[in-house]
Amino acid sequence: MRYGEVTALDGLSLDVAQGTITAVLGPNGAGKTTLLETCEGYRTAQDGQVRVLALDPRKQHRLLVPRIGVMLQDGGAWSGVRAEEMLRHIAALHAHPVDAGPLLDRLGLASCGRTPYRRLSGGERQRLGLAMALVGRPDLVFVDEPTAGLDPRARRTTWELLRELREDGVTVVLTTHYMDEAEQLADQIFVIDHGRLVASGPPAELTADGRSLEDVFLDLTAREAGG
């Protein structure tokens, strides 16, 4: 996967098991968002094969999109739309959506349901973005930095929700810069750097030598940057 002269993803090969939480870690610019956007069908890989739920994300996009939920890193709503109105609109595009009211309540957004999107705080926008990804009851959700900028309570609420998704059989693929988030939530971790996979495995396996996940991550990505 290249942008002009820059190679964003290179020889990356990974499989994600159904009904699990997978965390994709990597420094800024490592290719995490490009990876997600390629799986979501926004970008075309120049080489290699991408299959999501056994479907080609570009050629079979219309079959894939009802089955996946996508949380964008930023934006995704009209500036004048109200939070609840936006969620109900996305729900209306699905056949069997989750009830929007309780979902807003669950994410602590009930009090700002009538607030225009442009007046929501960054954290409220994040949570609304997550709600939009979940409302269609997808098989698989891609969440790009779901807790970036959230306060500790909202972060914990999001974690609980992601765990509940796994319990309900939903596959979750998330990117994060928070090592504790990956350690707490993920069944499997992929560390990528310069678009290449540099380590993978369950958190316990990656930290089996007693080091923290953050130390492992820093060591892996520093070595990769230097080498």
Add this chain to the structure above:
Amino acid sequence: MSGTFAPRPGAAPLPAMVRAQAWMEIRLLLRNGEQLLLALVIPLVVLVAGAAGARALDVGGARPIDTVAPGVLALAVMSTSLTSLAIATGFERRYGVLKRLGASPLPRSGLLAAKVCAILLVELLQSAVIVPTGLALGWRPDLSVAAVAGAAGVAAAGTAAFAALGLLIAGTLRAEATLAAANLLFVLFMIGGGVVVPSRFYGDAGALVEWLPSALLGDGMRGALVSGDLPWTAIGVLLAWAAAGTFATMRTFKWE
């Protein structure tokens, strides 16, 4: 809430998705003061001012208001299908709305269908305000079946042509540049494009102006509602503009 998220994915039926999207677009448009200004206030001001000013104008035997009012209807069509659509779509790109909808079950064809439905509904709303105002100012349009069919046909063809142009602008320029370009085009077409003032009044330039989509729409609307003509030529050339605009848009449109 355990079990709440148990996967049960699927798209809503296409007509339901298009209906939901169209209603959302209309609600947002009606909530936006600038868009309402374009859709209703400017055409009404032009209608009232034009009706007063045109009394001093020789319009070849026709009553001035009978020439001005169809032109104002054409102006309203242009404001909605070109300027409002371009600005709204440009900011949808900027705010990631198109990207968000691209990850929803709503297909691109459904999104375009919803936009067309929303435009047509707004145009009906505009007509519901402009026509009675024109009648109150003394407008006596030809209301034969041929005249009404001709007006509807040229309005539909004009909508297609201007919507293609609006999407071409919105899909290639930044949101701020789209805002400027769409408003500038609206003003240029309004003043010099034969929408409200018939293209034959432009002297030597009229031979060129009459092929602009603005003049085709304005002259076609006047031909239908003043003389009861079916403006086949205007409809045909507007559809050619629409085809060219759609082709260019499909090759250049960027969704984010």
